[in-house]
Amino acid sequence: MNKQPIYVTRSNLPALADVIPLLEEIWDRRILTNNGPVLQRFESALSDYLGVEHISLVANATLGTVLAMQEAGITSGEVITTPFSFVATSHAIKLAGATPVFADIDPITLNLDPTKIEALITPQTKALLPVHTFGVPCDTDGLAEVAHRHGLKVLYDAAHAFGVHRNGQSILQHGEMSVLSFHATKVFNTFEGGAVIVRDHETKLAIDRLANFGFDGTGAATAIGMNAKMNEFSAAIGLAQLCRIDEVLADRALVAQRYMERLSNIRGLSCPSPSVVVGHNHYAFPILIGPDFHVSRDELYKRLEEENIFTRKYFYPLISDMEPYKNLTSADPAGLPVARKIASEVLCLPLYPDLDIPTQDRVIEQLMKC
Numbered sequence: 001m002n003k004q005p006i007y008v009t010r011s012n013l014p015a016l017a018d019v020i021p022l023l024e025e026i027w028d029r030r031i032l033t034n035n036g037p038v039l040q041r042f043e044s045a046l047s048d049y050l051g052v053e054h055i056s057l058v059a060n061a062t063l064g065t066v067l068a069m070q071e072a073g074i075t076s077g078e079v080i081t082t083p084f085s086f087v088a089t090s091h092a093i094k095l096a097g098a099t100p101v102f103a104d105i106d107p108i109t110l111n112l113d114p115t116k117i118e119a120l121i122t123p124q125t126k127a128l129l130p131v132h133t134f135g136v137p138c139d140t141d142g143l144a145e146v147a148h149r150h151g152l153k154v155l156y157d158a159a160h161a162f163g164v165h166r167n168g169q170s171i172l173q174h175g176e177m178s179v180l181s182f183h184a185t186k187v188f189n190t191f192e193g194g195a196v197i198v199r200d201h202e203t204k205l206a207i208d209r210l211a212n213f214g215f216d217g218t219g220a221a222t223a224i225g226m227n228a229k230m231n232e233f234s235a236a237i238g239l240a241q242l243c244r245i246d247e248v249l250a251d252r253a254l255v256a257q258r259y260m261e262r263l264s265n266i267r268g269l270s271c272p273s274p275s276v277v278v279g280h281n282h283y284a285f286p287i288l289i290g291p292d293f294h295v296s297r298d299e300l301y302k303r304l305e306e307e308n309i310f311t312r313k314y315f316y317p318l319i320s321d322m323e324p325y326k327n328l329t330s331a332d333p334a335g336l337p338v339a340r341k342i343a344s345e346v347l348c349l350p351l352y353p354d355l356d357i358p359t360q361d362r363v364i365e366q367l368m369k370c
């Protein structure tokens, strides 16, 4: 039996032929970082591709989110967010100086539920930090309405949302700012990297300054910034990745479509909708293993692992159950019933653009056999 390991994802790489000329340029010039020429070209190409005007490239999404919060003035008070995310979402809130407050999620989109927010708003509440989890858009209208009613800012953790559109418009157009991740595991990667999408040029320059120690261009620092710059190597990878991104997204859609077709009528197994929709990037393929499935989620995970198929329980445990956050009032499980249920049932199946049909069949067949 073929026991080659199958991982939940496999980093997508650009063609070396597209990277080498860019590396040669860098080698000739010896400008390796600090707003280099390749980074400037990547920023401009990315802004065209994503259909957003103002982008600051950064070293990763965690630092990008901290900078976004800092620039938005959210360095104290409370920020309402989702417990069903990667821990970096809450870490960024804490690192910026605020405290996360967890609200429950919607059982269909798996994103922050706008109807669960109002009860958690206090005089200390400054902002919302929702996540477009697995690339599925949040209810941006619902969130904007609550935020508007209470004078709150909305910053999106868009780590999973590269290239996601709704009604022909980039999802990154919503909220004051959105932060993308270009980590190795993402739909679009620069090995490590990220971007902060903002609404105007002034804010873009402010984020750029914060990412460069707070320097104002005269050699003096005007704010307490940090080092969150993207380097020229990552920018070169990004430029080269853009050459094939449409193919990558199309290949991901085919894999997702195939899972959807093969897994949609299995007792006790559900595919949270809308996982195959126009404008989606198919960041992941989450399934939910309910009580009617013949084994539990954890048993299924273990049995697949024994077959060298490495699925992931994204996102279990909930952030609100992790050590740094579990004593917060809003971490009380009683207030997060949907998030708890989803976290106990979710399993993300292998999904990457070059996942071939025999390999995908092996995943599906093992899953049915377990």
Ligand code: T4K
Residues within 6 Å of the ligand: 007, 008, 009, 010, 011, 060, 061, 062, 063, 085, 086, 088, 089, 131, 157, 159, 160, 180, 181, 182, 183, 184, 185, 193, 194, 310, 314
């Ligand atoms: N907000 C959200 C909602 C996020 O999901 C994340 C990151 C962030 C914010 C923060 O973004 P960054 O600051 O990272 O830009 C991974 C990633 O490290 C993390 O970036 C990501 N979310 C999270 C969902 O997944 P792990 O610990 O699960 O990854 P790891 O190393 O186990 O990799 C998973 C699989 O990917 C491996 O089994 C094989 C494959 N892989 C991994 C790496 C590192 C590759 O094929 N190539 C690679 O280089 O956290």
